[in-house]
Amino acid sequence: MFRESKQREAILRFVKGTSSHPTANHVHEEMRKEIPNISLGTVYRNLKLLKREGKISELDIADSKSRFDGNPHNHYHFRCERCGRVFDVDEPVNKEIDKRIARKTGFKVSHHILEFRGLCRDCQSSNE
Amino acid sequence: MFRESKQREAILRFVKGTSSHPTANHVHEEMRKEIPNISLGTVYRNLKLLKREGKISELDIADSKSRFDGNPHNHYHFRCERCGRVFDVDEPVNKEIDKRIARKTGFKVSHHILEFRGLCRDCQSSNE
DNA sequence: AAATTAATAGTAATGATTACTATTAATTAC
DNA sequence: GTAATTAATAGTAATCATTACTATTAATTT
Structure with missing residues (x-):
């Protein structure tokens, strides 16, 4: 089912080894140092896949759309x-x-x- | 400095009066019922302004970019x-x-x- | 070593949000 | 009350993160 790829290994290794909570773009920039032509799409795809596998997590909170609340006090x-x-x-x-x-x-x-x-x-x- | 507008009044009234935590798009759809040609830009601008004034709040949490964490356990x-x-x-x-x-x-x-x-x-x- | 097909690179598309600009309308000055 | 001023609007274009698409590459299997 799954095949190994040096791209995925490198992404996992980097995210596991940093406490910087990188964005997809940060990961991409870092990856280019060792795999210069790695594409941003590959980074996104693998981050999502590694998350599904439970190997990393995402600090998403909230989905893409922002929501508003008539109550301005913290709750x-x-x-x-x-x-x-x-x-x-x-x-x-x-x-x-x-x-x-x-x-x-x-x-x-x-x-x-x-x-x-x-x-x-x-x-x-x-x-x- | 600030002028009143029926658009802003209507937006504030709606967000204050619902517990649905609407998105900007929800607010826009609702507003069109009483102000058919209100623009989405006006909704966004006023939501942001009302938030700055402390009259409403935003459930953003996290900014636009998602961040990843090598630790998959909840923390x-x-x-x-x-x-x-x-x-x-x-x-x-x-x-x-x-x-x-x-x-x-x-x-x-x-x-x-x-x-x-x-x-x-x-x-x-x-x-x- | 050849066949199979998952994974990739590169590019195009999407969707939420923001920026821009001519026009409208709330407020101020007369 | 009317004209002048300019904040706010409508409508459209631009931006930015993310996802989708497609021909090519490269793990894995036969």
């Missing part, structure tokens, strides 16, 4: 992985965790974004 | 709002909160995504 959301709908979650925002992370890392933490993922009620009951 | 991140770099955060994943939200909402919660935002050490010290 949490739930996104259904099947229908794509987004719901507000009625859970108090944990401000303590920002302080803890700030203490641990030395970063200045202004806020955090928390999104739950799974299946909404409709999508659980609909069998298909 | 938290910190994103610097100034330089854009993403760092891993060494904090145990809270599985209890998924259960609590599931109990509260009736949704099936598979996991959650948590991203801290603020200024990394470099960007705090660089004065500019």
Whole structure:
């Protein structure tokens, strides 16, 4: 089914070996150093494939389209992985965790974004 | 400085009045019902403006480019709002909160995504 | 070594968003 | 109230990340 390719091996090796959370373009630039004519399409295809195989992950959060919220205050959301709908979650925002992370890392933490993922009620009951 | 326009008023009224977390395109479609020739550019411009004014918010999370991570297991991140770099955060994943939200909402919660935002050490010290 | 076909390179297409520009309309000056 | 000013708009073109397409290349199998 799958064949080995030096392109895919190199992409996996690089992403596994860096903590820079590179974009597809970053990976492409890096790859060109050892495989000068590697194409961007190959990078995209393999990143997606390696993700499907569970060897790497993607910090996507949110799909390609941005969504807006009439509530301007920070609050949490739930996104259904099947229908794509987004719901507000009625859970108090944990401000303590920002302080803890700030203490641990030395970063200045202004806020955090928390999104739950799974299946909404409709999508659980609909069998298909 | 700012002038009122029926387009902006209608957009704000709609986004404030729905819990559907609409995309720019959803807002545009809805607006066309009452202002048939409103342009998509106007919708985008006003959504951005209303966000800047703090009247609505955007569920962007992540910018336009997707980032990849050699660690395939769920973990938290910190994103610097100034330089854009993403760092891993060494904090145990809270599985209890998924259960609590599931109990509260009736949704099936598979996991959650948590991203801290603020200024990394470099960007705090660089004065500019 | 030849046959098969997955993977690639290179290019074109897509889709969300932003930029641009002439026109319209809200506000200000008279 | 009317004319002058200029912010906001409609409509279109441009941009940018990502995906699709296709002829060619190269792993793997026979």
